[in-house]
Each structure stands twice: as C-alpha cells, then as structure tokens.
Amino acid sequence: MIPEGPIGALRAAGHVMLLTGAGISAESGLATFRAPLTGLWENFNPMDFATLHAFESDPALVWGWYEWRRMRVMQAEPNDGHLAITALQRKLNGLSLITQNVDDLHERAGSHFVRHLHGTIQQPRCMACGKAHTLPPGIPVEPDGGRKVEPPRRRDCGSLIRPGVVWFGESLPRKEWEAAEQAARQCDVFFCIGTSGVVEPAASLLRLASARGAITVQINTEDTGLEDRVTYNLRGPAAVVLPELVRHL
Numbered sequence: 001m002i003p004e005g006p007i008g009a010l011r012a013a014g015h016v017m018l019l020t021g022a023g024i025s026a027e028s029g030l031a032t033f034r035a036p037l038t039g040l041w042e043n044f045n046p047m048d049f050a051t052l053h054a055f056e057s058d059p060a061l062v063w064g065w066y067e068w069r070r071m072r073v074m075q076a077e078p079n080d081g082h083l084a085i086t087a088l089q090r091k092l093n094g095l096s097l098i099t100q101n102v103d104d105l106h107e108r109a110g111s112h113f114v115r116h117l118h119g120t121i122q123q124p125r126c127m128a129c130g131k132a133h134t135l136p137p138g139i140p141v142e143p144d145g146g147r148k149v150e151p152p153r154r155r156d157c158g159s160l161i162r163p164g165v166v167w168f169g170e171s172l173p174r175k176e177w178e179a180a181e182q183a184a185r186q187c188d189v190f191f192c193i194g195t196s197g198v199v200e201p202a203a204s205l206l207r208l209a210s211a212r213g214a215i216t217v218q219i220n221t222e223d224t225g226l227e228d229r230v231t232y233n234l235r236g237p238a239a240v241v242l243p244e245l246v247r248h249l
C-alpha cells in the first residue's frame with residue numbers, strides 16, 4: 001500500500017530525479033554488491049577486482065571477472081521495476097534517470113537519457129587513450145567469476161583494453177556527474193531506489209536534493225540508515241513498489 005504523500009508529490013512535481021542502484025536489477029537475477037552471502041563484495045574483495053591497481057597487477061583476473069559479469073548482464077532481462085520507471089518517464093514531463101549500475105537494463109526497458117555514474121560494462125576502453133573498444137558480438141562464455149581471461153589489446157598501439165566502469169579512487173565521468181548534480185539541485189522529488197547509499201559521491205546527491213528542499217523517497221527491501229533522512233520510506237522490492245506507484249498516478 002503506497003501512502004498518499006509520494007503519489008501527491010509526484011503528481012505536483014515539475015522535475016523528478018531517480019537515483020537507482022544494484023537493488024533495481026536484483027529481481028533480474030543480477031547480484032547486488034553488499035547483500036549478506038550473495039553480494040559480489042561478500043565473495044570478491046573489491047580491492048582485488050575494482051581498482052586500477054588490481055587491473056594493473058593482474059589484468060586477466062580482473063578482465064575475466066568483468067567478462068563473467070557481462071555475460072550475466074546479457075542474459076538478464078529488465079524487470080517490472082525497470083519497466084515502471086519507463087512508464088513513469090512517459091507520464092511525467094521532467095524526469096532525470098541517474099543510475100549507479102553498469103548494466104543496460106534501464107535502456108533495454110525503454111528508458112531514455114540514462115546517466116551512468118559508474119560507467120557501463122558493455123563499453124570497455126583503451127587504457128592509454130580512453131578510446132572506446134568494440135567487443136565481439138555475442139555473449140561471452142565464462143563458467144564462473146574466477147577464471148582468468150587475457151584482455152584484448154588495441155591493434156594500433158598495443159595498449160590494454162580495460163573495463164568501462166568506474167573503480168574505487170577514480171573520478172566519475174564529468175558530464176554524467178554534472179548532469180546528476182544539476183538534476184539533484186533542481187528536482188522537486190528525489191527517489192533513491194535499491195541503493196545502500198554508501199558509495200560517494202553518488203550518495204551525496206540525496207543530501208544535495210534534500211538541502212535544496214526536495215521531497216525525498218527511498219524504495220528498498222532493507223533498512224539502509226537513510227530512513228530518518230528521507231521524507232518517505234517505501235519498504236519492498238522495487239519491482240513491486242514502482243509498478244504500484246505508477247498505477248496510482
């Protein structure tokens with residue numbers, strides 16, 4: 001049961017911002033990062049897989065892990081949460097969709113102008129010049145997250161190709177970040193959906209929106225510690241709560 005508050009806020013809003021995290025893709029079968037037992041960081045130390053130092057130390061280990069994750073993304077389908085966001089985007093005039101996710105499930109659900117703060121797993125790039133590298137078509141075949149795979153090299157300069165994601169200690173893509181900050185400053189309603197809110201600077205967007213007077217709404221299956229900071233806390237899976245919210249509009 002959705003309370004009247006967030007429904008009324010959405011109806012009245014001129015500009016709505018959605019910040020999504022791994023939880024929105026959980027019901028598509030993609031692991032989140034910090035869930036007890038099943039989270040990626042429960043089973044793989046982020047310092048061994050999600051830093052530039054890790055890639056430079058053992059490129060095949062890190063590339064193999066991202067190929068395994070890319071395979072999982074390509075096999076996954078958007079869920080009712082992604083689809084509800086697309087419906088929301090069609091219903092409302094001003095909606096900024098900012099995601100921390102590296103998957104493309106928002107796009108495959110039909111959403112437009114998705115801002116990826118932490119990059120995208122389908123768009124690796126050259127280590128030396130940053131130029132995008134096109135991967136061969138088809139789903140990579142990787143049996144698990146532990147197999148090493150040598151990363152490709154650029155033909156012309158021989159430089160290594162790296163995953164197109166943002167690792168710890170790296171800056172976020174400037175244009176994406178500026179767009180996210182601007183949306184957080186301007187929005188009337190801010191939703192954080194399926195994110196633990198622990199990774200900076202993405203987590204600061206809620207504080208920014210809140211400081212600017214936006215109504216803030218959290219959708220999450222668990223407590224995150226943000227409950228006292230948001231105006232409304234909607235407990236439940238995004239794939240259930242979001243379609244219900246859209247139905248009420």
Ligand code: BJW
Nearest residue numbers: 021022023032033034100168169194195196199200237238
């Ligand atoms: C459901 C659900 C369902 C489940 N329905 N909900 C200030 C203070 C402290 C530290 C820092 C700071 N500023 C910077 C830092 C360092 C660092 C950081 O934040 N560290 C903290 C973790 C301590 N940040 C950075 O390094 C960032 N860069 C940066 O700041 O650059 C400037 C700089 C440069 C040099 C030095 C210092 C600063 C970059 C961060 C990059 C994060 N990268 C990752 C990996 C991306 C690639 C990959 O996919 O492998 O991004 S880490 C990982 O966490 C991934 C995610 O996008 C990100 C956020 O995770 P998310 O989405 O919230 O997932 P979970 O698992 O945490 O939560 C899921 C939630 O869903 C849970 O709450 C569930 O309950 C819920 N859920 N099922 C609804 N069905």
